[in-house]
Amino acid sequence: MGEVMVHLQGVRKSFGDNEVLRGVDLEVRAGEVVVVLGPSGSGKSTLLRTINHLEKVDAGLVSVDGELIGYRRRGDRLHELREREVLRQRTHIGFVFQNFNLFPHLTVLENVVEAPVSAQRRPLDQARERARALLARVGLSEKESAYPRHLSGGQQQRVAIARALALDPKVLLFDEPTSALDPELVGEVLDVIKDLARSGTTMVVVTHEVGFAREVADTVVFLDGGVVVEQGPPSRVLDDPQHPRTRAFLSKVL
Numbered sequence: 293m294g295e296v297m298v299h300l301q302g303v304r305k306s307f308g309d310n311e312v313l314r315g316v317d318l319e320v321r322a323g324e325v326v327v328v329l330g331p332s333g334s335g336k337s338t339l340l341r342t343i344n345h346l347e348k349v350d351a352g353l354v355s356v357d358g359e360l361i362g363y364r365r366r367g368d369r370l371h372e373l374r375e376r377e378v379l380r381q382r383t384h385i386g387f388v389f390q391n392f393n394l395f396p397h398l399t400v401l402e403n404v405v406e407a408p409v410s411a412q413r414r415p416l417d418q419a420r421e422r423a424r425a426l427l428a429r430v431g432l433s434e435k436e437s438a439y440p441r442h443l444s445g446g447q448q449q450r451v452a453i454a455r456a457l458a459l460d461p462k463v464l465l466f467d468e469p470t471s472a473l474d475p476e477l478v479g480e481v482l483d484v485i486k487d488l489a490r491s492g493t494t495m496v497v498v499t500h501e502v503g504f505a506r507e508v509a510d511t512v513v514f515l516d517g518g519v520v521v522e523q524g525p526p527s528r529v530l531d532d533p534q535h536p537r538t539r540a541f542l543s544k545v546l
């Protein structure tokens with residue numbers, strides 16, 4: 293495993309008087325696959341969203357590849373970055389949502405080409421070539437001219453993964469990528485994520501798929517009540533959990 297790619301230190305986040313993250317520390321190394329498990333409402337989505345500054349933290353720091361996210365340090369003070377600087381940072385952080393969030397009016401190929409051309413100003417023919425390679429990788433070459441509404445949920449999610457990869461992200465974040473899918477479509481999406489994991493993509497995956505976590509994760513993080521209750525290799529956290537809350541959670545989902 294490589295250098296630290298994502299680093300959260302003491303991250304806190306409240307919505308009104310609901311403190312959702314209560315001091316989260318997390319390190320993700322280059323090439324590492326971190327799977328985040330935890331009950332509904334435990335702060336998993338909020339945690340992911342702080343990594344690309346979709347949620348602004350109340351306290352603590354987030355950095356990706358050594359770069360502070362959302363802020364610039366001047367002397368001993370932090371200054372919030374301008375929107376366009378935050379957008380630039382986000383181009384290095386891939387995000388795959390539960391509900392795919394494809395552009396409905398664009399074809400599959402156009403969906404994958406859009407960000408590299410508009411955000412990174414890559415030449416269109418080069419972006420297309422790369423997009424086709426990514427669509428081949430997720431098994432959707434023959435669908436490049438289709439519109440999202442004509443694809444199954446599993447196919448749409450695979451397009452969303454190709455789209456996230458098109459910017460060559462430093463880290464790929466997945467927020468319950470299979471929970472909106474019919475059960476028979478879950479496997480094809482997990483297979484794509486497994487393939488990425490094997491090829492050394494750095495990722496943080498929020499999921500309830502414990503089998504997937506066991507097979508793919510280098511590190512499993514169990515989040516409950518806005519704190520990391522337990523973390524370690526799957527063999528420890530899943531098969532020999534130390535904390536009663538981890539045990540209680542696993543006994544429900546397994």
Ligand code: ADP
Binds near residue numbers: 307312330333334335
């Ligand atoms: P999880 O993904 O683990 O289910 P979330 O991070 O989505 O948990 O939510 C944690 C808590 O934060 C929940 O109580 C949720 O209602 C609250 N929450 C999340 N986002 C917002 C928001 N934008 N405004 C108010 N409350 C929010």
Ligand code: MG
Binds near residue numbers: 467
């Ligand atoms: Mg969530």
